[in-house]
Amino acid sequence: MSSICYHLFLHPASSRSSRSYTKASRCPGISQLQSTSLQNASNKLPFHYSFCYPHKLHRKFQAVEPSFAISTMLKDTTVENAENIGVLSVDPSLEPYKDHFIYRSKRYFEQKALIEKYEGSLEEFAQGYLKFGFNKEKDGIVYREWAPAAQEAQLIGDFNGWNGSNHKMEKNEFGVWMLKIPDNGGKPSIPHNSRVKFRFKQSNGTWVDRIPAWIRYATVDPNQFGAAYDGVYWDPPPSERYEFKHPRPPKPISPRIYEAHVGMSCPEPRISTYREFADDVLPRIRANNYNTVQLMAIMEHSYYASFGYHVTNFFAVSGRSGTPEDLKYLIDKAHSFGLLVLMDVVHSHASNNVSDGLSGFDVGQRTQDSYFHTGERGYHKLWDSRLFNYANWEVLRFLLSNLRWWLGEFQFDGFRFDGVTSMLYHHHGINIAFTGNYSEYFSFTTDIDAVVYLMLANCLVHRLLPDAITIAEDVSGMPALCRPLSECGIGFNYRLAMAIPDKWIDYLKNKEDLDWSMQEIVHTLTNRRYTEKCIAYAESHDQSIVGDKTIAFTLMDNEMYTGMSDLQPASPVIDRGIALHKIIHFLTMALGGEGYLNFMGNEFGHPEWIDFPREGNSWSYDKCRRQWSLVDTDHLRYKYMNEFNRAMNLLDDRFSFLASAKQIVSIASDLDKVIVFERGDLVFVFNFHPEKTYHGYKVGCDLPGKYRVALDSDAFEFGGHGRVGHNVDHFTSPEGIPGVPETNFNNRPNSFRVLAPARTSVVYYKVDENAERESEEKAAAEDATILAGDSNTEV
Structure with missing residues (x-):
């Protein structure tokens, strides 16, 4: 018998990403394994994959020039008390990159100081939604929009018959357009739930209509194929506003996360609603002993099949599943079950849709007048999407306010940040095989503007909600990503352990059972930076999409259609499949990180794959739903995988082994x-x-x-x-x-x-x-009391 003893404290992270709507492959980083074997040696075990990824205002709109990015100018500068950069003591091998951390720290503190100088505080800066978009003020509604490239602007909508001639806007010297619409007879001139758009003239004289950037709700005519979205003025009367009834639950010691997509959560081939999810799915999640729900595709996205990752309207809930009040009902009900609710937030890129997305505000202007970089730098060639200019003051206001909006208005408890690797590097990880050499993380390819934004984002979120959970989706293994800001880390609480699902799929597809290497599996599961917490998972939504297979379907394939009845003996394929499904997920949970994630339905081995309605499948919803009847039917074997999944979580509830x-x-x-x-x-x-x-x-x-x-x-x-x-x-x-x-x-x-x-x-x-002995003595005493009582009765 060969044996080896691995210790928890491993060095660089190995993580791997997949973006569900690209055909690209990804690559994890390398790790240095620190062993507690007899030799107490440190072994480097490299794994190589090909990878591809995906102006400043104060209250009076005073302009401030943006800072240079490190890729533009790297100065030999120092920060006061730079020797106190904590990550260097946590990981001394980062010492050669001290200057990088000093520069990063300097940029972060400078940006934060400017915000505090011109906006009062980071928290006030992140309340842009109280100034921009639509806000009720004394005797009317005020609408503001940042659009420096516009030559003229109007507000149009149902309220004025889509004729903006009487609702022309005025522009100040900082590119902010403003209009006040007086009340009519003491009532708002723009009715609640009525459609609105921002109309402006480009430099070439062409007028275009756009959905307001800060819109809080958007809809599309479901009866018109290919119809464009409209912005909606959302201001329900008090009787229609949802009021939260339940406090946020305490932060769990270790998150056990149930990743879910509301739209595909019902058994029928259609789009489900927030209220249906709250009433029908949340009880299942709680019954399976999860303590956290992670909701995908909440931000409005006009293309349903993007899985929510091509966001068009950042402050609007996805209207397919209901209204903002319906989403509040869902979150409040989750809190009543003791469940935290995380949001899958997409700040790494935006949809390139022009008519209904933020990209429509880019009409060829300078980058400092746009939400996005110009030219190639502003376009992600694999994702076909736009890339934010994180050095722009108004972009910072927009994105930071977006986080505060979701935390405050909807009571989310934290965020899973999508596509962090794309943000961290100018190359976005495209065709980069990260080897784990630290120079890959700290060089001119690092996008310091984006790093500073992520630091500001984590600072804001944890100031507003100290118990908030932030999770980074990073494939590269960036060191200090999940170290505190006080140490010059980026401030996330957790990172996704993204190499794990790929290892399982590789083994299941390409290796016979007897060829599985336990040492290689252990290495993959324990290959993480010991001072940075990970969320482990055997499979997520990425492994469920069309063109791929879930673990259950990879194991049992077509026999799931005929062999899952418990009224007949299990075939060898089904017996193997259920057994491996259980232990693969359990080993991943127990050894892979400090938290665990499961995608909706995988807890009971949901068969087949996810395929959103699209032209290629004749716009069918058949593979875009969850067939809960499979696990609810007592004579089907799906119940066994579900029960074991519940027991896994219960074990952590009892023993807190993840922590x-x-x-x-x-x-x-x-x-x-x-x-x-x-x-x-x-x-x-x-x-x-x-x-x-x-x-x-x-x-x-x-x-x-x-x-x-x-x-x-x-x-x-x-x-x-x-x-x-x-x-x-x-x-x-x-x-x-x-x-x-x-x-x-x-x-x-x-x-x-x-x-x-x-x-x-x-x-x-x-x-x-000792406790067992006390329990036995107590039971014996109770038995004696009962016997004595019986004896007295006989007398």
Whole structure:
């Protein structure tokens, strides 16, 4: 038996991204594995993949010149107390890049100081929605729009018959157009829920109509094919406004995230609503012991099949699923269940749609007068989308205000930032194979403007809501991405462990079961920066899209159509598929990070794939829904995967192993196909061998005492074969000489023996014998009292 002991503290991150609407491949970074084996050696294990990715105002609109990007000018400058840059003490190997951190820190503090000087504070700056867009002021509605390139401007809509001749706007010297529409008889001249647009004249004399940039709701005529979206003035009367009834739940020790798309959450082939999701899906999420919901595709996007990643209207909820008040109902109900709600926020790019998107405000002006960079720098060639100019004051106002809007108005509890790799580098990660060399992260290819924006964003979010959760989707493994701002980190709480799902798909598609390397699997799962927390997942929405397959469908494929009935014996394919589905997801959760994520339906092995309605499938919704009846039908085997998923989360609820810094792998045997590790005080035993069951398999542990089964994937209630005895006590034996680790068993001071069935995972917990003894004594005393009572009755 070969064995190796891995320690938690690994070095650079390995993470890999996929963007669902491109055909591009991605690449993770390299990691340096720090082992606690007998040699205590540090091994570099490189993995290579090809990867492709995807002016300033104060209250009186005083202009301030933008700063230079590092790619334009890198000065040899210092920051006061620069030696206190904390990330250097956390990771001394970053010392050669100290000047980069100094420059980054200087740029961040300078930008923040300017905001505070001209706007009062970062928090006030991020309330742009109180000035821009539509706002009720005394005796009327005031509408403001930043459009420096416009020569003339009007407000048009239902309220004026789409004739703006009587609603011309005035422009100040800073490119901000303004119009006040007086009330009519004490009532707003623009009725609630009426359509509006911003009409302006370009430099060539052409008039164009655009949806206001700060619009809070947008709709499209569902009866007209290819109809353009219209902005909607949203100001419901008090009787129609949703009032939150429940406080935000406490922040969980470790997030167990349920990633969901509201539109495809109903069983019928149609678009589901926020209220349906709240009433029908949230109870399922809570019943499965998740503590966090991550909602995709909330920001309005005119192209449904973009999965919400081509945003057109940043302050508007996706109108396909309901109104802003409906979304508030959903979030409030989630809070009533004790669920945090995260939003998948897209600030890495914007839809290039002109008629209904922010891109329509770009009419060939200078970059300082636009939301986006001009020329090639402003266009993502793989995503076919526009790229923000993060050095622009008004872009900062727009994006930071966007975060505050969703946090405040809708009570979101944090964000998952999409496409962070594209933001961090001028090359956007396109065709870049990150090798883990630190020079790849800290060079002229780093987009410091974007880095500063992300630092400001994390500063703002955590000032407004100290318990907020921010998650970065980064494939490159950028060091210090998830270190605090006080250390000159970028300030995220978590990063996605993006290499993990690709490893599983590679194994399932390209390797026979006996060719699986336990050491390689362990390396992938533990290959992360030890001081930066990760969200692990075996599969997300990215692995579910058309052209790919979920883990369940990869394992069982067409037999899922005929072999899932529990009224007949399981075929070898189904038996293998359910067994591996359980232990793949569980191992990922237990060893892959400090949090866990599951995409809607994968908890019970939802078959097939996701295919949004499009011309290529005749605009069908058949593959864009969730068939909950599969897991609700008692005679189908989907229930077993669902029950095990629920039990996984319950195990963390009880033992909080995800939050434990104690993570030690003592066995990763390619011969036995066995992985044994400790997380917290739990001992996990995974046997991936397709045939061999090991009797009396010796496993190491830290603490001496008595161990019992806490969770068994082979239990009957999880569709297993019931081979493991749950009432068996496992007593430890000491190993080696106390205090001399090299004499221990796999570097563990104690051991006990277990039954390890093929394709099974079993978790053992240490029995608190003092508590058990007290419980037994209490039970005996109660029994004696009952007997005494019976005796007295007889007398």
